[in-house]
Amino acid sequence: MDTSKVELSVVVPVFNARRYLRTALDSLVGQTVEHGRMEIVCVDDGSTDDSPEILAEYERRCQEKAGHILRVVTLPENAGYGRAMNAGIAAACGAYVGCLEPDDYAEPKMFESLLAKAREHDADIVKSNYYEHADSFEDDLFVEVLQGHDYDTATSADVDKTLVLLQPCIWSAIYRRSFLAHHDIRFNETPGASYQDTAFAFKVQCCAKRVVLVPDAFVHYRIDNPESSIHASGKEFAIYEEIAAIDAFVNADAKRREAFAALAAYRSAWLHQWNIARIKNPGAKAACNMLMSGWMQKAHAEGLIEESLFTGREMAALIRLLHYRPTA
Numbered sequence: 001m002d003t004s005k006v007e008l009s010v011v012v013p014v015f016n017a018r019r020y021l022r023t024a025l026d027s028l029v030g031q032t033v034e035h036g037r038m039e040i041v042c043v044d045d046g047s048t049d050d051s052p053e054i055l056a057e058y059e060r061r062c063q064e065k066a067g068h069i070l071r072v073v074t075l076p077e078n079a080g081y082g083r084a085m086n087a088g089i090a091a092a093c094g095a096y097v098g099c100l101e102p103d104d105y106a107e108p109k110m111f112e113s114l115l116a117k118a119r120e121h122d123a124d125i126v127k128s129n130y131y132e133h134a135d136s137f138e139d140d141l142f143v144e145v146l147q148g149h150d151y152d153t154a155t156s157a158d159v160d161k162t163l164v165l166l167q168p169c170i171w172s173a174i175y176r177r178s179f180l181a182h183h184d185i186r187f188n189e190t191p192g193a194s195y196q197d198t199a200f201a202f203k204v205q206c207c208a209k210r211v212v213l214v215p216d217a218f219v220h221y222r223i224d225n226p227e228s229s230i231h232a233s234g235k236e237f238a239i240y241e242e243i244a245a246i247d248a249f250v251n252a253d254a255k256r257r258e259a260f261a262a263l264a265a266y267r268s269a270w271l272h273q274w275n276i277a278r279i280k281n282p283g284a285k286a287a288c289n290m291l292m293s294g295w296m297q298k299a300h301a302e303g304l305i306e307e308s309l310f311t312g313r314e315m316a317a318l319i320r321l322l323h324y325r326p327t328a
Contacts, residue, residue, distance in 0.1 A: 001063075001069060001071070002036070003039060003069060003093040005036045005037055006036070006037060006038065006039045006069065006093045006094045007033075007037045007038065007094050007095050007096065007115060008033065008037065008038045008039070008094040008095070008096045008097070008098060008111055008115055008174065009038075009039050009040075009041050009088075009089075009091075009092030009093055009094035009096070009097045009098070009177070010028055010038065010039070010040050010041065010097070010098045010099065010100055010111065011041045011042075011043065011085060011088030011089060011092065011097060011098070011099045011100075012024065012025070012028070012040060012041070012042045012043065012088075012099070012100050012101075012102055013043050013045060013081055013084035013085055013088065013099070013101070013102070014042055014043060014044050014045060014047060014051050014055065014084075014102050015044075015045040015046065015047055015051070015078060015081075015084070015193075016047050016048060016049045016051060017047070017049075017051050017102035017103060018049045018050045018051050018054060019103070020102060020103040020104075020222065021051055021054050021055075021102045022054060023105050024100055024101070024102045024103065024104060024105050025040070025042075025054070025055075025058050025070075026105070027100070027105035027106045027107075027108070028040050028068070028070075028100060028106065029058065029061075029062065029067060029068055029070070030108050031068065031106070031108060031109075031110065031111050031112065032108050032109050032112045033068070033111050033112045033115065035066065035067055035068060036069070037115075038068050038069070038094070038111060039068065039069035039070070039071060039092070039093060039094060040062075040068055040069065040070040040071070041071055041073060041088045041091050041092055042055050042058075042059075042070065042071070042072045042073070042088075043072075043073045043074075043075065043084040043085075043087050043088045043091075044072060044073070044074045044075065045075050045078050045079060045080070045081075045083070045084040046075055046076065046077045046078030046079065047078075051102075052072075052074070055072045056072065058070055059071070059072050071091070073087055073088060073091050075087060079189065079191075080189060080190060080191045080192050080193065080194070080196070081187070081192065081193040081194070081196050082186075082187035082188045082189040082190055082196035083187075083189045085099065085187045085196070086186050086187050086189065089177070089180065089186075092177060094177060095176065095177060095178070096114075096115065096118055096174045096175060096176055096177060097174065097175055097177050097180070098111060098114070098171070098173065098174040098175070099170055099171045100171055100219070101171055101221075101222075103222045104133070104171065104219055104220055104221050104222050105133075105219075105220050106218055106219050106220070107217075107218040107219075107220075109218070110128075110218035110219065111174070113128075113214070113216065113218070114126045114128065114173070114174045114214070114218075115174070117152075117212050117214055118174060118176070118212070121153075121154045121210060121212045122154075122210060123154060123176070123210045123211065123212045124175065124176045124179045124204075124207075124208040124209060124210045124211060125173055125174070125175055125176070125179075125204060125205075125208045125210075125211045125212070126173060126174050126211075126212045126213075126214065127146065127166075127172055127173035127211070127212070127213050127214070128146075128172045128173065128213075128214045128215075128216055128217060128218055128219075129142065129143060129144050129145055129146055129172065129214075129215065129216065129217040130143050130145065130169060130171075130172045130217050130218065130219045130220070130221050131143065131217050131219065131220045131221065132220075132221055132223050133220035133221060133222050133223065133224075134222070134223050134224035135224060136224065140220055142217055143217070143221075144215075145166065145167050145169060145172075146166070146213045146215070149162075149163070149166075149213050150213065151213050151214060151215045152212065152213075152214060152215075153212070154210045154211065154212055155210075155211050155212075155213075156208055156209050156210060156211050157205050157206055157208070157211075157259075157260070158209070158259075161259065161260070161263055162263075163205045163211060164202050164205040164206055164260060164263050164264075164267070165263060165266070165267060166201065166205065167201075168197040168198055168200070168201035169197075169201075169219075169221070170197045170200060170201055171219055171221070172217075172218070172219050175204060179204075179207070179208065180204070183203070183207045185200065185203045185204055185207065186200075187199075187200050188200075188241055188242065188245050190238065190241050192235070192238075194235050194238035194239075194241070195235075195238055195239050195242055196242070198239065198242035198243075198246075198271065199242045199243075199245035199246050199249065202246050202249070202264070202267065203246075203249055206249070206250075206256060206259075206260055236275070236279050236281065236284040236285075236287075236288060237284075237287075237288065237291075239271050239272075239274075239275045240288070240291060240292075242271070243268045243271055243272070243295070246264050246267065246268065247264060247268070247295075250264045261302075261304050262304045262305070262306040262309070263306075263309070264304075265296070265299040265304040265305060265306075266305075266306065266309040266310065268292075268295065268296070268299075269292075269296060269310075269314070269317075269318050269321070270314065272288070272292040272296075272321070273314070273317050275288060276288060276289065286326045286327075289321065289324050289326070290324065290326060292321060293321050293322065293324040296318065296321055296322055297322055300322060305318070
């Protein structure tokens, strides 16, 4: 298998994904990138359904048809989304890496378009908008997650600090692989699929020197998968692992702390409010409020609460959190 000409590696983290996996893989096999220039790196994260057989089928098909390179990396047991993504990136050969979730699918010209922008601007990151998809939709919904930012020009968080506040949607972008390695940017290897894209997305935007945003949408992001992590119970505390990772990353460098600590505090407060809104268990909700109250009190004492970042409603929620006391 000749990977010497590969420019882009697309990582597909797979765990018991047979329901939608063929649709995802078909959308990658059908990409308009010149054959030999793109590889698909599927990471089987200990699946116990038919996913391994489906991956083996597509691997054979790609070999027989001399199409895009498709390789399967098999983990011995389920280690979680972060471990699977790290394994896929470690196995990648391309100058750039992207990602597609196994329940989503991509427009045929996605990676050809993003690669062209990467070449044109010598970009560390090229990021696009996306579509929301549900099987019940007549037409998928265009989501302009990059609204308010300049398109088709190289920028960075040095110029526009609010780039670090973009919603993660890491699968709508490609990243220069040497850039990730240089800054040692990896996914948290916490169990399961537990929002491990959150800290990764913050870190890449902090470090990138050339970020290009494009107005088009390519990925159809499925919102009706009942097994998606966003619908999962029992993960009430998972997002705080990501908040802790962001906090540690920002505080590891004095210049980074000066530039991004207030934004990290805002992002942490926002993530907490998002998490609290989805928690049904009163005990878990109280425990999360207690945890985050102490965190935000520390940020407030250090002068890291920048009120201009907060809406009125967000500031009111933060004030309640700063003064939070559990009820008896």
